[in-house]
Amino acid sequence: xxxxxxxxxxxxxxxxxxxxxxxxxxxxxxxxxxxxxxxxxxxxxxxxxxxxxxxxxxxxxxxxxxxxxxxxxxxxxxxxxxxxxxxxxxxxxxxxxxxxxxxxxxxxxxxxxxxxxxxxxxxxxxxxxxxxxxxxxxxxxxxxxxxxxxxxxxxxxxxxxxxxxxxxxxxxxxxxxxxxxxxxxxxxxxxxxxxxxxxxxxxxxxxxxxxxxxxxxxxxxxxxxxxxxxxxxxxxxxxxxxxxxxxxxxxxxxxxxxxxxxxxxxxxxxxxxxxxxxxxxxxxxxxxxxxxxxxxxxx
Amino acid sequence: xxxxxxxxxxxxxxxxxxxxxxxxxxxxxxxxxxxxxxxxxxxxxxxxxxxxxxxxxxxxxxxxxxxxxxxxxxxxxxxxxxxxxxxxxxxxxxxxxxxxxxxxxxxxxxxxxxxxxxxxxxxxxxxxxxxxxxxxxxxxxxxxxxxxxxxxxxxxxxxxxxxxxxxxxxxxxxxxxxxxxxxxxxxxxxxxxxxxxxxxxxxxxxxxxxxxxxxxxxxxxxxxxxxxxxxxxxxxxxxxxxxxxxxxxxxxxxxxxxxxxxxxxxxxxxxxxxxxxxxxxxxxxxxxxxxxxxxxxxxxxxxxxxxxxxxxxxxxxxxxxxxxxxxxxxxxxxxxxxxxxxxxxxxxxxxxxxxxxxxxxxxxxxxxxxxxxxxxxxxxxxxxxxxxxxxxxxxxxxxxxxxxxxxxxxxxxxxxxxxxxxxxxxxxxxxxxxxxxxxxxxxxxxxxxxxxxxxxxxxxxxxxxxxxxxxxxxxxxxxxxxxxxxxxxxxxxxxxxxxxxxxxxxxxxxxxxxx
Numbered sequence: 091x092x093x094x095x096x097x098x099x100x101x102x103x104x105x106x107x108x109x110x111x112x113x114x115x116x117x118x119x120x121x122x123x124x125x126x127x128x129x130x131x132x133x134x135x136x137x138x139x140x141x142x143x144x145x146x147x148x149x150x151x152x153x154x155x156x157x158x159x160x161x162x163x164x165x166x167x168x169x170x171x172x173x174x175x176x177x178x179x180x181x182x183x184x185x186x187x188x189x190x191x192x193x194x195x196x197x198x199x200x201x202x203x204x205x206x207x208x209x210x211x212x213x214x215x216x217x218x219x220x221x222x223x224x225x226x227x228x229x230x231x232x233x234x235x236x237x238x239x240x241x242x243x244x245x246x247x248x249x250x251x252x253x254x255x256x257x258x259x260x261x262x263x264x265x266x267x268x269x270x271x272x273x274x275x276x277x278x279x280x281x282x283x284x285x286x287x288x289x290x291x292x293x294x295x296x297x298x299x300x301x302x303x304x305x306x307x308x309x310x311x312x313x314x315x316x317x318x319x320x321x322x323x324x325x326x327x328x329x330x331x332x333x334x335x336x337x338x339x340x341x342x343x344x345x346x347x348x349x350x351x352x353x354x355x356x357x358x359x360x361x362x363x364x365x366x367x368x369x370x371x372x373x374x375x376x377x378x379x380x381x382x383x384x385x386x387x388x389x
Numbered sequence: 390x391x392x393x394x395x396x397x398x399x400x401x402x403x404x405x406x407x408x409x410x411x412x413x414x415x416x417x418x419x420x421x422x423x424x425x426x427x428x429x430x431x432x433x434x435x436x437x438x439x440x441x442x443x444x445x446x447x448x449x450x451x452x453x454x455x456x457x458x459x460x461x462x463x464x465x466x467x468x469x470x471x472x473x474x475x476x477x478x479x480x481x482x483x484x485x486x487x488x489x490x491x492x493x494x495x496x497x498x499x500x501x502x503x504x505x506x507x508x509x510x511x512x513x514x515x516x517x518x519x520x521x522x523x524x525x526x527x528x529x530x531x532x533x534x535x536x537x538x539x540x541x542x543x544x545x546x547x548x549x550x551x552x553x554x555x556x557x558x559x560x561x562x563x564x565x566x567x568x569x570x571x572x573x574x575x576x577x578x579x580x581x582x583x584x585x586x587x588x589x590x591x592x593x594x595x596x597x598x599x600x601x602x603x604x605x606x607x608x609x610x611x612x613x614x615x616x617x618x619x620x621x622x623x624x625x626x627x628x629x630x631x632x633x634x635x636x637x638x639x640x641x642x643x644x645x646x647x648x649x650x651x652x653x654x655x656x657x658x659x660x661x662x663x664x665x666x667x668x669x670x671x672x673x674x675x676x677x678x679x680x681x682x683x684x685x686x687x688x689x690x691x692x693x694x695x696x697x698x699x700x701x702x703x704x705x706x707x708x709x710x711x712x713x714x715x716x717x718x719x720x721x722x723x724x725x726x727x728x729x730x731x732x733x734x735x736x737x738x739x740x741x742x743x744x745x746x747x748x749x750x751x752x753x754x755x756x757x758x759x760x761x762x763x764x765x766x767x768x769x770x771x772x773x774x775x776x777x778x779x780x781x782x783x784x785x786x787x788x789x790x791x792x793x794x795x796x797x798x799x800x801x802x803x804x805x806x807x808x809x810x811x812x813x814x815x816x817x818x819x820x821x822x823x824x825x826x827x828x829x830x831x832x833x834x835x836x837x838x839x840x841x842x843x844x845x846x847x848x849x850x851x852x853x854x855x856x857x858x859x860x861x862x863x864x865x866x867x868x869x870x871x872x873x874x875x876x877x878x879x880x881x882x883x884x885x886x887x888x889x890x891x892x893x894x895x896x897x898x899x900x901x902x903x904x
Binding site for chain 1 (some may be wrong): 581582737753860862
């Protein structure tokens with residue numbers, strides 16, 4: 091323990107920072123909201139490839155200047171000539187709509203258009219998907235809470251959940267601030283973050299429990315310090331290997347996986363931070379001592 | 390902990406070898422065991438279409454058919470009634486109070502009831518009867534609605550299956566989702582627009598006489614060709630139910646595409662009778678409330694075959710014939726969700742996915758080797774074994790690999806080393822106080838075990854919930870993540886541990902070991 095870092099001296103500052111970050115995130119989530127994709131908002135998404143690479147984004151925007159589409163959003167997507175188009179209209183109302191739209195676009199820009207991907211979600215389905223996503227996240231959180239409660243004491247369980255909620259809120263907050271799109275794959279990412287952050291927290295908690303039983307005279311905060319230090323190299327190495335894998339998806343995995351891997355990268359970083367600076371201090375706030383562990387064992 | 394019995398070792402490597410065998414099935418064709426990892430629609434291209442049936446029109450229509458039986462029942466039993474009103478969702482009538490009980494008893498008779506069917510499955514009646522003062526209201530009971538809905542959904546699935554089979558797509562999936570929805574998955578489809586049109590059409594065909602006046606018993610319908618309105622009798626001469634075959638053809642004279650249909654015996658008789666009695670009048674051919682054409686009846690048609698022409702292209706004639714052959718949907722169907730991926734995008738996704746998997750894998754392997762040297766090598770071998778086992782298990786399950794699924798594999802690669810890292814770091818700590826290397830490894834493995842299990846169970850919980858709630862691609866992610874955790878535990882605690890013990894027992898002086 092030569093390179094011991096006194097994490098506990100930073101707990102207060104870190105907690106205040108976390109609190110501010112969470113509050114700012116909540117503020118953004120309420121005032122600005124999230125940029126929902128077609129999965130949750132309904133509407134249509136098209137990924138198109140245009141043969142003529144000279145076509146610019148403005149050309150497509152003006153080609154799509156058709157009233158009935160509603161709010162239209164066009165952006166470059168990966169390679170040159172590849173674009174992502176989103177609009178409010180649900181293409182399923184009229185079964186011929188997509189083929190008609192294809193003709194309109196290729197006529198107006200004077201080049202062949204390949205519709206590489208079409209996603210169209212009706213309003214009823216999109217609200218169901220959103221509800222399902224939220225239920226899944228809530229369920230995952232309660233399952234984790236329950237598991238930790240069985241394996242540890244309730245204080246640990248609460249600490250872990252506070253850390254998890256912290257991770258989710260800040261991740262979503264960042265998505266809100268930068269208007270990144272939230273779709274089904276982001277829900278999957280959030281759930282994986284839940285699993286990962288929990289994984290990290292559990293490793294530290296395990297050690298705290300072990301050390302609490304080992305040393306009866308040392309204060310909880312110091313125990314947390316010792317435990318975090320003991321597991322620190324593991325925490326860093328695992329985060330690093332996971333991030334190596336995630337960055338390779340983010341950079342090389344293609345446009346579709348970008349949002350997903352970005353959310354995961356955020357989650358891994360925030361999750362690693364929170365298991366040290368959020369979950370561990372909570373144990374001290376709840377006055378977890380050796381007695382807490384022993385008392386429960388007697389029952 | 391470091392000692393392995395011979396049978397245990399045999400067992401471990403038997404599992405590994407069989408996993409590698411199953412994984413290899415994906416790369417060559419094996420006639421004996423035909424198992425493969427399926428590619429999801431997002432990787433091989435194809436359409437995912439969610440349909441929802443709208444049973445309201447069917448309910449209204451079914452309620453209409455109750456009108457005559459109800460009136461018959463009332464008349465036969467001398468129950469006086471007035472103000473008989475048919476609205477879309479109920480029938481109301483006024484009955485004297487003293488006769489109300491009699492009507493109620495007849496209405497809810499279990500045997501020989503021509504008005505109100507008793508659904509034995511639910512032990513309930515199909516219709517509800519409510520009295521408010523002297524007014525009686527008749528409408529479908531909840532059980533009646535469910536019953537009708539289920540029947541319509543089953544029939545719709547059957548008809549959609551027939552339509553898709555006729556188009557000839559490979560390996561379509563058609564499943565019931567919930568109580569109103571049908572999921573259709575069409576891998577590798579060429580023309581999703583055409584299939585969408587075929588799926589969504591009710592294809593209710595009727596032959597009806599064109600009315601000479603606009604009076605009662607006729608309705609105005611649009612002609613498809615020129616959007617003109619035409620008054621058509623509500624009385625149906627023959628409907629698509631009587632059709633036994635329909636084929637696209639070219640007209641002998643004009644060379645125009647048309648559809649030749651053949652009626653069953655009963656349909657042919659009715660058709661013959663009507664065409665004989667109405668020579669010179671026009672007969673409207675109505676499809677889903679649009680008049681395709683309304684030709685003059687030049688002579689009686691008694692052979693039970695005829696043609697429908699309506700300025701079709703050959704494709705349109707082919708599709709119409711297909712729709713007529715496979716039958717009409719009992720209720721209108723709407724597409725509520727569609728996701729289509731073109732084959733070239735799918736190919737790009739696979740390439741990018743596999744490439745990033747390889748890069749991530751190599752980076753992790755290099756990192757682990759630099760950090761832990763020979764034990765990094767052990768961990769890397771177990772990581773490769775892990776990957777093979779994952780693919781092997783996915784093959785045995787015949788799971789569907791999706792793009793997020795590939796991401797799940799990469800993520801597992803990153804997280805899989807965690808178990809080994811936990812163990813090695815623990816051993817390092819033990820080595821500080823423990824002199825015997827073997828002992829240090831033993832306790833290291835032992836003490837880390839609880840943590841490893843705890844840590845993995847949490848991720849497994851997340852994967853399980855994703856599997857239950859996720860759809861399509863997300864499910865694929867959950868499967869690879871879940872399988873990955875299990876293979877990770879296996880490879881860390883059996884393969885890596887066995888290799889480690891092998892090294893330690895060989896190298897008693899501790900030459901290799903620098904953790």
